[in-house]
Amino acid sequence: MLEIVIFGAVTSAIYAMLAVGFTLIFGVARILNLAHGSFYALGAYGAYVLTSIAGLPLVVATPLVVLGVALFGMGVERVLIRPMRKSQLAVLMISLAVALVVEQALFLIFGSEYRNVPSFVDTKLNIGGVDVAGQRLLTLVVAVAAIGALYAFIQRTRLGSAILAISQDPEAAQYMGIPSDRIFGVVMALSAGLAALAGIMAGPFLSVQPSMHLLPIVKAFAIVVVGGLGSIPGSIVAALMLGYAETLVAYGISTSWTEIVSVAATLLMLVLRPAGFFGKRAAF
Amino acid sequence: MFGHPISKRAFTQAAAAIAASAAMLPVMAQQAPIKIGLTTAVQLQVGRDTQDAARIAIDEVNAKGGVLGRKLSFVVADETENPETGINAIKKLTADEKVDVIVGGYTSGVTLAQLPHITSAKTIYLGVGAASPAITAKVKQDYETNKYIFRVGPINAAHQARSLTEWISGHLLGELGLKRIAIIGENAKWVQDLVPILRKGATEAGADVRFVELFDTSTSDFSPLLSKIRSSEAQFLVVILSHASSDVFAKQWYDARFPIPYGGIDVKSMDNDFFNRVGGKSISQLAANFAVRAPLTPKTQPFFDEFKKRTGRVPVYTAFGTYDAIHAYAQAVERAKSTDTNTVIKELEKTSMVGIAGQIEFDETHDVKAGGKFMNMLFVQWQANGERAVIWPKALRSGTMIMPPWLSK
Numbered sequence: 036m037l038e039i040v041i042f043g044a045v046t047s048a049i050y051a052m053l054a055v056g057f058t059l060i061f062g063v064a065r066i067l068n069l070a071h072g073s074f075y076a077l078g079a080y081g082a083y084v085l086t087s088i089a090g091l092p093l094v095v096a097t098p099l100v101v102l103g104v105a106l107f108g109m110g111v112e113r114v115l116i117r118p119m120r121k122s123q124l125a126v127l128m129i130s131l132a133v134a135l136v137v138e139q140a141l142f143l144i145f146g147s148e149y150r151n152v153p154s155f156v157d158t159k160l161n162i163g164g165v166d167v168a169g170q171r172l173l174t175l176v177v178a179v180a181a182i183g184a185l186y187a188f189i190q191r192t193r194l195g196s197a198i199l200a201i202s203q204d205p206e207a208a209q210y211m212g213i214p215s216d217r218i219f220g221v222v223m224a225l226s227a228g229l230a231a232l233a234g235i236m237a238g239p240f241l242s243v244q245p246s247m248h249l250l251p252i253v254k255a256f257a258i259v260v261v262g263g264l265g266s267i268p269g270s271i272v273a274a275l276m277l278g279y280a281e282t283l284v285a286y287g288i289s290t291s292w293t294e295i296v297s298v299a300a301t302l303l304m305l306v307l308r309p310a311g312f313f314g315k316r317a318a319f
Numbered sequence: 320m321f322g323h324p325i326s327k328r329a330f331t332q333a334a335a336a337i338a339a340s341a342a343m344l345p346v347m348a349q350q351a352p353i354k355i356g357l358t359t360a361v362q363l364q365v366g367r368d369t370q371d372a373a374r375i376a377i378d379e380v381n382a383k384g385g386v387l388g389r390k391l392s393f394v395v396a397d398e399t400e401n402p403e404t405g406i407n408a409i410k411k412l413t414a415d416e417k418v419d420v421i422v423g424g425y426t427s428g429v430t431l432a433q434l435p436h437i438t439s440a441k442t443i444y445l446g447v448g449a450a451s452p453a454i455t456a457k458v459k460q461d462y463e464t465n466k467y468i469f470r471v472g473p474i475n476a477a478h479q480a481r482s483l484t485e486w487i488s489g490h491l492l493g494e495l496g497l498k499r500i501a502i503i504g505e506n507a508k509w510v511q512d513l514v515p516i517l518r519k520g521a522t523e524a525g526a527d528v529r530f531v532e533l534f535d536t537s538t539s540d541f542s543p544l545l546s547k548i549r550s551s552e553a554q555f556l557v558v559i560l561s562h563a564s565s566d567v568f569a570k571q572w573y574d575a576r577f578p579i580p581y582g583g584i585d586v587k588s589m590d591n592d593f594f595n596r597v598g599g600k601s602i603s604q605l606a607a608n609f610a611v612r613a614p615l616t617p618k619t620q621p622f623f624d625e626f627k628k629r630t631g632r633v634p635v636y637t638a639f640g641t642y643d644a645i646h647a648y649a650q651a652v653e654r655a656k657s658t659d660t661n662t663v664i665k666e667l668e669k670t671s672m673v674g675i676a677g678q679i680e681f682d683e684t685h686d687v688k689a690g691g692k693f694m695n696m697l698f699v700q701w702q703a704n705g706e707r708a709v710i711w712p713k714a715l716r717s718g719t720m721i722m723p724p725w726l727s728k
Contacts (some may be wrong), residue, residue: 147362149597154574170574226327239570285543
């Protein structure tokens with residue numbers, strides 16, 4: 036029982052880190068960013084390059100990689116997405132193209148083999164008889180801290196208020212003098228940085244290979260559909276639901292059934308309540 | 320260009336030129352090299368090794384003057400892991416390149432899709448990567464149609480299942496006295512086929528199979544599975560992994576300091592750098608392999624050294640197969656004194672040569688023979704610093720079995 040609580044929490048935390056960024060950029064800029072998983076992949080590969088090849092300690096590499104990927108996200112928004120923002124379909128296509136280009140670039144540079152990202156902590160903890168890898172618990176802590184910080188940033192700072200204003204009414208916000216283009220860049224950077232952080236934290240115990248961007252985008256998509264596209268509390272609740280549902284299925288039924296949970300949840304939600312639990316209106 | 324129809328005269332001249340060059344072809348072909356077509360997944364290590372091993376074998380044959388006075392050469396077609404692309408690769412090799420023989424393969428699904436196209440092109444095919452027994456079973460079903468198909472390596476999945484059972488009964492039960500085992504594998508066709516055979520064989524050998532489960536190939540979190548295995552009180556965990564999950568599994572097994580040692584078929588763990596790719600977390604894992612740098616035959620160590628010298632890598636199983644396949648073909652052509660397909664097939668059937676992993680002979684289904692002096696499945700353990708030791712079969716043992724560091728204290 037305790038195992039389900041702990042492992043479910045870790046899975047949910049990773050999902051939440053991925054989904055919050057994904058939903059944020061949609062909620063604010065109406066960008067359905069299919070390249071979100073690529074930020075996660077670049078985070079993991081960045082950590083691999085800086086630690087294994089450049090020989091930097093992971094503590095130093097992490098902020099560098101998060102910053103680098105955030106800048107990359109900003110660049111993608113500025114150069115590729117901004118000129119096409121008028122058409123959601125064009126944005127969808129260009130973000131898909133970015134995802135494929137990143138994947139192919141990783142293939143060319145690193146080959147198809149798995150790479151190893153070192154762990155921050157290499158100890159095993161025992162909580163009430165359950166063996167948990169230290170890295171997993173740390174991931175849980177980092178995820179809670181990062182999402183908490185993001186939430187505080189949006190709620191408490193001037194820039195955060197501007198982000199909120201745009202997400203609520205972009206036109207009115209612009210009339211108030213909020214520079215929406217610059218805000219979009221900031222939000223894209225936040226979203227990309229958060230995904231990169233997830234990649235660095237999960238890299239040591241999940242797979243690091245060129246097509247690793249696929250799974251996160253599928254999960255993030257399922258979560259925001261369930262939680263309501265654009266709603267941060269919604270995606271946190273949905274991440275918890277999905278994380279625990281998968282863990283329960285793995286314990287109760289079989290590990291071969293876990294991957295169908297997210298797909299089934301997406302379908303069910305789209306049929307029953309297209310706006311998601313917390314969404315104000317259907318996003319599609 | 321459509322505005323200017325070709326004049327009748329120009330057309331006649333062109334036609335005459337083409338006809339003349341076509342007439343000259345047979346004359347030139349006698350001097351032309353024997354062309355080997357390689358079909359493989361070029362992005363993967365199995366594919367890179369196929370090509371590098373082919374280069375080594377071809378250089379060796381050519382250094383001795385080639386075959387029947389003709390040099391060997393090769394062309395490559397990428398079959399990826401997708402049946403459609405695989406069929407196109409065969410079409411490219413047979414129709415465009417008109418190769419004399421095809422060597423390659425990796426994914427059984429792709430090879431099975433390619434078979435009809437290979438046989439209708441009446442080109443000899445020497446498989447070096449796919450293990451499904453269904454591939455060579457076709458030869459028995461309809462010899463006349465499918466006689467072009469041979470498998471030089473690896474030993475087929477049925478032989479692999481038998482080797483696994485022998486290892487469980489001989490090593491795990493016999494030597495280590497580990498009676499309670501758990502079996503897990505990824506949910507793929509060949510694993511679904513293999514696991515029931517394995518379970519039955521292990522039970523008959525006296526093992527107490529406590530837990531069997533297949534997991535989805537995209538599973539990213541093994542904690543629930545590991546904890547179920549733990550509560551089954553198994554003493555050894557047998558795994559069947561091929562494509563997706565080896566690295567994640569090794570990492571999570573190690574990170575949890577899982578109290579049960581593991582081993583079995585793990586295709587990724589055959590790679591020499593697997594240990595480094597998972598940050599050393601596969602320590603003590605036993606992984607089945609077809610050859611490692613050990614004196615299995617007089618050819619094993621020289622081949623490993625030559626491969627390492629040329630590429631800086633350690634070869635995987637497709638390399639052994641390709642190297643042996645090209646030598647087997649060259650010898651068959653030499654004996655047949657021609658490249659005529661039917662004559663060469665008859666000679667290939669008589670093949671008996673020393674290969675890299677064992678003696679190479681074909682059974683009546685054109686499948687490579689396994690066990691004893693032929694190719695075996697070796698159980699190789701990852702030890703400190705990424706060294707590897709053959710643990711089973713006992714006759715080939717090259718080191719002592721270790722336990723995971725957290726269990727040996």
